[in-house]
Amino acid sequence: MKRITPEQFRQEKNNDTYSQADENNIDETVLEIIKQVKKDGNEALYRFTEQFDGIKLKQLAVTKDEFIEAKGMISDEFKSALEEAKANITAFHEVQKEYSWFTDNTEGIMLGQKVTPLEKVGVYVPGGKASYPSTVLMNVIPAKLAGVKKIVITTPPDANGKISPEVLAAAEVVGVDEVYKLGGAQAIAALAYGTSSIEKVTKIVGPGNAFVARAKKWVYGDVAIDMIAGPSEICVVADESAPADYIAADLLSQAEHDEQSTSICITTSESLATEVQRAIDQQTTTLDRKDIIEKALTQNGRIIVVKNIQEAINLVNEIAPEHLQLMIENATEKVGDIQNAGAVFLGNFSPEPLGDYFAGPNHTLPTSGTAAFSSPLGVYDFMKKSSIIRYSRDSLLDASENIITLAKAEGLSAHANSIQIRKDNHNA
């Protein structure tokens, strides 16, 4: 962890000129995959799965037998943790449901907003060597609560053509309709445009590698997507009341995700900064993924000492971190000052992994500063709105002169005519 001043930190941030428009080095590959899936359908999917995942599949859909086999492979402990997590996630997301509304039908005018669930959703779950059952829970539960009719998962198989039993168990617990053995840009193309085995969906959600993320960016507009997720980030704001070993453990938990992960600690205490650095060095040696952690911390691990909490909060709002831990006295009182953060964890006993798996709020959060304008994944991402407008004859005639004036100001005479013809007819 590099210790720097707020000024140095801002300087580093300014020098980072990365932008979406620059990052088109894999576009050629991704666009070619999309094109081939659109042209050759399933055949392209089997071909790319052999090429990228090293397995020649006979069928894309996971069979009933494979689900049963998976069930036999998971522990009771895991099954029960899954069920409890599901209950918490469901309880939190229930509150996010949205409802249609209509204004009073007075003077012949009725206005409103109809809320409708999306029809079909595809969830991308990363796979291969890794297994992310929590991704299944966090993406499927809000879609189910919204009332989505069909939810499918695509996830890359391992070299034996298998899907992690934990992922299949999670898919069963939340009631997914189909699981397909399919990863990469080809999975995104299949979900976006459909093949004879995989139905085109309305929205694609879920995290993935650079190819998945880029494919999502390309199909965006033809189909809805959740977001373009970047590497994970944590920002811990701490005063001298926070235990250094807790802070270190939490910073390390983000750093293990991948080498691009960012772990930032902002503290008002010089001595705490020193203790955190020491604790990180100590704990790192004991962790399975210490190679990844060390690279991540060297690249994007920072400790910043600030004068007071207000300065820390200003910095947080500039960063707009995915995960923010406020390990300060009276943390809850500062929530109102936080403008930009994906999720805010309060106090010394709300570490970020609590939110990743269990507490209930979604773990799909805006990364790379997009918390300045994006929200956690929620039930609202699986519902959409339609405006409803009904005017009576009299109400329209009352409004007609105003509408005609505005239409004419924009030079749109056919718009004006649509009102005028009703007016004339009435006067006739």
Added chain:
Amino acid sequence: MKRITPEQFRQEKNNDTYSQADENNIDETVLEIIKQVKKDGNEALYRFTEQFDGIKLKQLAVTKDEFIEAKGMISDEFKSALEEAKANITAFHEVQKEYSWFTDNTEGIMLGQKVTPLEKVGVYVPGGKASYPSTVLMNVIPAKLAGVKKIVITTPPDANGKISPEVLAAAEVVGVDEVYKLGGAQAIAALAYGTSSIEKVTKIVGPGNAFVARAKKWVYGDVAIDMIAGPSEICVVADESAPADYIAADLLSQAEHDEQSTSICITTSESLATEVQRAIDQQTTTLDRKDIIEKALTQNGRIIVVKNIQEAINLVNEIAPEHLQLMIENATEKVGDIQNAGAVFLGNFSPEPLGDYFAGPNHTLPTSGTAAFSSPLGVYDFMKKSSIIRYSRDSLLDASENIITLAKAEGLSAHANSIQIRKDNHNA
């Protein structure tokens, strides 16, 4: 207007293989503009404005004097129509405001969702020869209601370096902070990345030509955007109770937008179909923009006769039209069956231009079938959410085994450690 069967219509739709990924013919130009704006800042903005709008500007920001001059140029009639439209749009959007919520703090657990307005918004208003004051109202009012601190407009100047007085009047009525004389991809780049005169914004909204739309697609992710808008569409569902001349006028009002506009009439009545076709031919001759209308109707004007209303509604849900008019008996009773539409206009006296200008719901609506997954622009587009999580020591210890089990199932030992260290410390 071409008369076709539902089967022919579906066939036409299937044959339309357009996708976002195909449309990269202007990417080179757009990416070069973005690059130059990032590199040269204001200098690039003046250069592109001279090149594309044919005017060498001295200053990008509209001055106070120009606002005063504009005020003197607009009619009282227009001013009053603007004020009434503003009142209606405000009243409707008020209902969309979202609020933070928190669950009860029982057993030491507090969860919630904090709702925060976006900080800065840029609104793109098309300009040049055209003038769209309604774009100003529809984009700025919801942002204001959300609590956005700074709202700026960019709009291309005419060949004399002027902005339409109606647009400036609308900007003043709704309280815009700045108006810049700037259009095209260069305006989007300036709003996304900032220059010394134009501050980087959090979100860019508003319609524009192909270059603007494509630039928005490229900066998406670095900054939020509303949507990638396509050509306007109307779908009128009518039974024999609907007057043919009203239907014709409404179909024509969409067709005048541009040559790519789509006007579809679905009716249960053979004779009404014939009458609508006749009324269209008759009315078209009287309209200012008849050349555009004729091209649009030839390309995308369709009349489809169906067996019954249910068949019409099925077709509507497949199309997911931007604007839907239900000109049928008991239209309101069918609202529940409409799954996919941007806005639904009920009865014979709710023509689409009523919604464009006046009724209150937003006229920025999802186009090109995206109503299947997108919503009208609303206050919710200018607010974002942060999750709030607070656990007490005891609550975390209760949950610890479950969290550790889930973290280990995903192979993330540093996640498990962040919980374990708190558990060990408590036991010590």
